[in-house]
Amino acid sequence: MNLLAAFPGKRYIVLKIKDAKVRQQANSLGIGEGEDVYCVARQKGGPVIIGSGGQLVAVGGEVARSIQIAPLRTKRK
Amino acid sequence: MAGNPNVGKSLVFTNLTKRYVEVSNYPGTTVDISRGLWQGNPVTDTPGVYALNGSNDEERLTEALLSDADVIINVVDGTSLRRDLYLTLQLSARGVPMVVLVNMMDEVRRQQLQLDLARLETLLGVPVVAGAAATGEGMAELGQVVKTIGPGKRQRLRDQDGDMLRRRANEIYQAIAAFQGKPQLSPLDKWLTRPLSGLFTAALVMAFIWWAVGRLVAGEVVDFTEGVVFKRWLLPPLVTILQKVLPQGLLQHVLVGEFGIFTMAVAYGIGLLLPLVFSFYLLLSLLEDSGYLPRLAVLLDNTFRPLGLNGKAVIPLILGFGCVTMAVISTRMLTTKRERIILAFLLGLAVPCSAQTGVIAMMLATMGYGWLVLYGLLLMVIFVMAGVILNKTMPGRSDGLFLELPRLRLPRPRNILSKSWAKSKAFLKDALPLFVLSACLITLLDYWGGLAAMEKLAAPVTEAWLKLPPTVVRAFIMGLIRRDFGAAGLLTIELSAGQRFVALMTMTLFVPCIASVLVIIKEHGLLMGFAITLTSLAVALLAGGLLAAII
Numbered sequence A: 001m002n003l004l005a006a007f008p009g010k011r012y013i014v015l016k017i018k019d020a021k022v023r024q025q026a027n028s029l030g031i032g033e034g035e036d037v038y039c040v041a042r043q044k045g046g047p048v049i050i051g052s053g054g055q056l057v058a059v060g061g062e063v064a065r066s067i068q069i070a071p072l073r074t075k076r077k
Numbered sequence B: 001m002a003g004n005p006n007v008g009k010s011l012v013f014t015n016l017t018k019r020y021v022e023v024s025n026y027p028g029t030t031v032d033i034s035r036g037l038w039q040g041n042p043v044t045d046t047p048g049v050y051a052l053n054g055s056n057d058e059e060r061l062t063e064a065l066l067s068d069a070d071v072i073i074n075v076v077d078g079t080s081l082r083r084d085l086y087l088t089l090q091l092s093a094r095g096v097p098m099v100v101l102v103n104m105m106d107e108v109r110r111q112q113l114q115l116d117l118a119r120l121e122t123l124l125g126v127p128v129v130a131g132a133a134a135t136g137e138g139m140a141e142l143g144q145v146v147k148t149i150g151p152g153k154r155q156r157l158r159d160q161d162g163d164m165l166r167r168r169a170n171e172i173y174q175a176i177a178a179f180q181g182k183p184q185l186s187p188l189d190k191w192l193t194r195p196l197s198g199l200f201t202a203a204l205v206m207a208f209i210w211w212a213v214g215r216l217v218a219g220e221v222v223d224f225t226e227g228v229v230f231k232r233w234l235l236p237p238l239v240t241i242l243q244k245v246l247p248q249g250l251l252q253h254v255l256v257g258e259f260g261i262f263t264m265a266v267a268y269g270i271g272l273l274l275p276l277v278f279s280f281y282l283l284l285s286l287l288e289d290s291g292y293l294p295r296l297a298v299l300l301d302n303t304f305r306p307l308g309l310n311g312k313a314v315i316p317l318i319l320g321f322g323c324v325t326m327a328v329i330s331t332r333m334l335t336t337k338r339e340r341i342i343l344a345f346l347l348g349l350a351v352p353c354s355a356q357t358g359v360i361a362m363m364l365a366t367m368g369y370g371w372l373v374l375y376g377l378l379l380m381v382i383f384v385m386a387g388v389i390l391n392k393t394m395p396g397r398s399d400g401l402f403l404e405l406p407r408l409r410l411p412r413p414r415n416i417l418s419k420s421w422a423k424s425k426a427f428l429k430d431a432l433p434l435f436v437l438s439a440c441l442i443t444l445l446d447y448w449g450g451l452a453a454m455e456k457l458a459a460p461v462t463e464a465w466l467k468l469p470p471t472v473v474r475a476f477i478m479g480l481i482r483r484d485f486g487a488a489g490l491l492t493i494e495l496s497a498g499q500r501f502v503a504l505m506t507m508t509l510f511v512p513c514i515a516s517v518l519v520i521i522k523e524h525g526l527l528m529g530f531a532i533t534l535t536s537l538a539v540a541l542l543a544g545g546l547l548a549a550i551i
């Protein structure tokens, strides 16, 4: 699934970011492959607002589509 | 001094150097670099960047500045360390002595985040200082550390490998930060970013700006500053004296004639425009510092997409209502050249700048709000049409939105005031000489009959096509030098409501002012400058003529 399909209130892990440019931006904003993100809010077709490491990042529809995620079940304590 | 955007670098800089620098709550405000002195040593504040990949002007500029640095002060935001550590690692790979200032500790404590800063120091191999620029905490210690700092442990990382840097940053972050609770949108944030309530609020905010600038300041305040202070108190005695002392002739005209330096340039510049500009900057600073603009970007992202732009474009756009020239510079925050050109085009074409907006709002509001609404709608239609056409015809692809949302903050009144005042002063410094120059030029033109000749020359366009009296040519010529000045010039010409509307519309769409044309040329080349100027001219005349025919 991609980030556009994320549900608000759920935690996900970033699997793969296809677009190289998006990946570079994501890396420097603190959202890397293998990291967990939290879907905070979403509008249909974007933007999706995600939380990562204490800040909020807004991700536009097209960008969100190129970010592959998977639901994260285990809660870290 | 280097760090991510919006981490409080400017405020740390001010703390160290005690010199005022612009401090704002949206990413990327420090476009110009500030330099100051700290205990006799030069300190440079670099533009906020997320990384040093050389992928935009800011990153390249920061690289260049850093290559001269003896010591790097890396300012990071304690509440967003996971993100900030990426740049920290890139910086430490340079092997320059470095200290990390973990800023916003007040916020860290408020959110009850647990950070193991001693561990961070070990892992990074460079000194770490905790502080809060807003309260001054840790600033003295920072100074102490900078004095004693030696070369740090060089992180052996290949600069280019972003994925690896990210992983390393995460490892460090996991090691020093305890699990942080679920991030959440505050109720206000939800309200601002949801389509219905968000648009409603945006409309309210815009309406308030127009009311405050167009009615309150342009009406009440300007009535006093221009109408009473200048027209009644200052000018009459000055004019009487100068007319007595000076010989009849050119000099008198230049100083106190119809377009005289005192009677027009100074009176308009200070009496009319200064209050408008100041109030506008005041409102803009409020929007900037509160963190509202990035919310607006989220809200409008989908709206901007057909124009080949993403939500971020709203920030330069709103700045454009302050000053188109400044806005063209801030289009740098957009990530592709394609977006920057589209937005520069739209800014030059369809966005009136603050002083002009003030004058226009004032003129239209006195004619009735219907005209004001019509004006806004028409401008919007032209804006959207131009954007869609540009998006369809320009090669390449625009980037999507990827934007950090800084915390919403209550702006600090002192910061707002000093910033607005600094900007207004800069405005006067820039604009007044140009006003004086244009007043001189127009007086000379008028004196030697050039104005009459130009009016005659332009008559087919002004009279036959736009159905305006020939004298508006003067206002348009003044508008070339400063758009706001031109709009103000229309005030003195006798026009019917419909004519006024046509004149204002044409003036708004008309060629951008000389300063913004110069900036466009500087940013995008001569060709682009000409293209934007000529298109504006064509669209202005076309729209004006059509309007004149209909109204």
Ligand SMILES: Nc1nc2c(ncn2[C@@H]2O[C@H](COP(=O)(O)OP(=O)(O)OP(=O)(O)O)[C@@H](O)[C@H]2O)c(=O)[nH]1
Pocket (backbone or CB within 6 Å): B003, B004, B005, B006, B007, B008, B009, B010, B011, B012, B022, B023, B024, B025, B026, B027, B028, B029, B030, B047, B048, B049, B103, B104, B105, B106, B107, B131, B132, B133, B134, B135, B289, B409, B412
């Ligand atoms: N709570 C808190 N707020 C701070 C602190 N330091 C700065 N701020 C606020 O953070 C916001 C951003 O500060 P700036 O100094 O503009 O940040 P910057 O890093 O220079 O930003 P750019 O110019 O975008 O690079 C402002 O609203 C400051 O008032 C702090 O220690 N605590």
